[in-house]
């Protein structure tokens with residue numbers, strides 16, 4: 722059965738969140754191709770996963786045969802998140818920019834699923850090559866050539882973790898300048914912001930459909 726893992730991490734509900742609206746458009750296009758498909762959904766803001774602590778980190782690095790009951794419980798919790806990731810044909814992540822990088826809730830999820838010998842630093846990883854679509858909304862613009870290009874730690878970071886560490890195929894949809902409508906100093910950027918949002922919705926519809934068709938092929 723085709724399976725999409727969908728994560729959102731915006732602080733705001735869908736009517737006020739650009740990333741949630743765009744992930745919803747992607748998911749709708751995916752579901753149109755897979756009316757009976759499975760969508761595993763996590764709202765990391767409403768229902769955050771725990772931060773990685775020393776117990777769970779050590780449990781991920783040591784032989785299960787020697788685990789204490791607490792370590793056994795900690796690794797079991799991590800592996801539930803890993804199994805959701807491994808079971809997905811495609812992954813969709815809403816990753817709004819917060820202080821130049823991803824929300825801490827998304828970072829917490831990533832720290833849980835990067836498990837040495839299982840998803841990372843392993844010969845045969847079931848998630849290697851899995852497509853992951855990231856909706857990277859941001860209030861400003863960090864596009865190449867803009868003054869703040871060097872402050873971009875969402876795409877650079879996620880490409881490093883999802884792409885380089887986990888071996889996934891990362892694709893970004895980037896609605897930018899989302900603060901133009903509420904920031905007087907950005908008023909002249911409103912047409913660019915609107916165009917970026919429209920493009921993101923179009924991209925989401927196209928990529929949601931093509932991700933679904935890949936799962937069929």
Ligand SMILES: Cc1cc2nc3c(=O)[nH]c(=O)nc-3n(C[C@H](O)[C@H](O)[C@H](O)COP(=O)(O)O)c2cc1C
Nearest residue numbers: 731738739740817818819820821858859860861899
């Ligand atoms: C606490 C906070 C910090 C933010 N930091 C940045 C930032 O560093 N750079 C930026 O371009 N936008 C920043 N923004 C704006 C958001 O990235 C922007 O509102 C975006 O649309 C968020 O996606 P969402 O609408 O899906 O929540 C910040 C917003 C909040 C609430």
